[in-house]
Amino acid sequence: MGFLYAENFEEQKERAMKGLRKALAEDKVDHDIIPLLEKINALDNYFTTSSCSGRVSVMEMPHFGDKVNSRWLGKWHREVAVGEVLEAIGKHSEGQLWFLVRSPILHVAARTMEDAVKLLNLAIGLGFKYSNIKSISHKKLLVKIRSTERMDVPLGENGELWGDGYYIERIVGIANAQVRRFKGKLKRLEENIEALDK
Template identity: 35%
Template structure:
């Protein structure tokens, strides 16, 4: 089957499914971005979260809190108030954890070159843990991620282990992270729009040159292919290990990643 036809089939199937997320709809702060991507022929989104502050109450038998096996005491995609956290913690019977989770977005792309445009925009906007994966069937996925997170335990076996003053301190940090997260989303959207506009102009110029001078265009295409290959090689180099380092990869994974 032609790649573009199969991509169109995947896109129709994905966008035609019901939203099975806990919220059941796209978050307000990323609706415009998601709609923009889905309106383009070369992209469609498979999942997204604008960023959130939450309190999870997990098992008191261990330190790990797994979302699928715990109680969600509080979830908000907006700045959080101390009174809301205190009220949520009163319901805790296990190990409650305060978390801030930054914006995350998964986009399936028609071609690797399309994913690289999104990847560059994401990195330039502060989402330095973003990466590209390519499946055996040719599914090219771009994940927009960052390390701009926070996770702090607050209670053990239902007993609050910190003071209200410390909770206020944590919320101040979490709310600032939420504000920065929103700015990064806006930067990403703007960078992406400008990048796609430049691509459209470049493609138009290439088309004109191809019509007027076919040999030149074939040489230009070969140069573009070499540039893409060089980009992939560089992205596979081991990143430096520091808190703000980029984690960029182009990996081949079996289907079902």
């Protein structure tokens, strides 16, 4: 079996960097993940294709899982105040109301399978336990870096709220603890990513 590597890696990286520069110019990149993206993209054997630094959100959806017809009522890539969540909840009118936490996710292309495995091992060792090699082909070797933090809390339906202010306060507290945890993992990844060049 031959040594697996991504074809046209340099061309792919240049295209990805052009897209990233455009997204940065349009303020479409989560600010606190930019230093990590810069460090990854400075490495010879890697480049990022998409990223999210993790988020807390309030979402209205016809039924759970229907992302196409869902509506963000509030979305934050940071710790959130109870008042902000209550304000978002106040916009709810129909369908199901959900409070959601999603961990950070990064897609990183690697030059060779060896590079992909090195990145995967680093990510898992730093607590990104749901990371994997998402795509394996001569066209692209893609590593998905993802952590375990997640919440899916139903809050109400068709304008009716199922919990009181105290309940909202408690789930926001749990969510913020998760945010602190995954932001810490992102910082550790940023601090350790350059080890891949050694």
